[in-house]
Amino acid sequence: MALIGVFDSGVGGLSILDEALRQLPEHDYIYLADSLNAPYGEKSSEWIASRSMELCQYLAAQGCDAIVVACNTATAQAIEHIRIELQNIPIVGVEPGIKPAAMQSINGVVGVLATEATLKSDKFNALLATLPSDCRFIKQAGPGLVSLIEAGRANDEETLELLAQHLEPIQDAGADTIVLGCTHYPFLRKAIRKLLGDSINLIDTGDAVVRQLKRKLEAQGKNLDSDNHGCIQFISSKDADNLYQMAQELMQSDLSAHHIESRLVNAFG
DSSP states (O other), X not given: OOEEEEEESSSTTHHHHHHHHHHOTTSEEEEEEOGGGOOOTTSOHHHHHHHHHHHHHHHXXXXXXXXXXXXXXXXXXXXXXXXXXXXXXXXXXXXXXXXXXXXXXXXXXXXXXXOHHHHHSHHHHHHHHTSOTTSEEEEEEOTTHHHHHHTTOTTSHHHHHHHHHHHHHHHHTTOSEEEEOSTTGGGGHHHHXXXXXXXXXXXXXXXXXXXXXXXHHHHTTOOOOOSOOOOEEEEESSOHHHHHHHHHHHOOSOGGGSOEEEEEOOOOO
């Protein structure tokens, strides 16, 4: 059994935790939400890198056998430095699924909905440069969406209106595929379907991220085939009770099958 740390700026990484519990329910998890400072996507790259390092060092100090940086913005800005600093712990990041999107698009037009920080990052643009030029990517930032999801308003009318504005350039370009380039955005699937219908192809990388985590655990000899369910600690820098409530609302996993703890941590390190 392994202890796995999952870190995000807020509740977005719950989409990754949800997939991890589906594939790897037997392990113990710490879910760390830096909700006091969410959203990360509108902060400076220097701040994101420093804060992400601080939180991953905290998870390492808790004894985590692996850490998932379940935030596209933090992955883009900080993961290389985190891997150098924490060389003895597998660090799994997330990035927009633009490669599978390019492969699955029929008409070669793909929308990428992500944070401003992710879209401007060297890591994202280096990845984009490796893809065939016959696929056109419409890059679209989604300011304001993360804050609404954090407030538990993923399906509110205000969210729908803001989302429609952000999707308009993607829709106008004729995209048949949209990359959900922020771990918060899978929680907007229902709203996107309401706006664009069922024919649009939505890509997120939760499954691929957890499969990579599974490979890392197998390499450590810590992957188990078990019917047991591990415990989950929900840790927040703002409101632990609200984090757990949001987890119950947003996740499909049966959290009652796991031993749950929740706590507030103001200082990390």
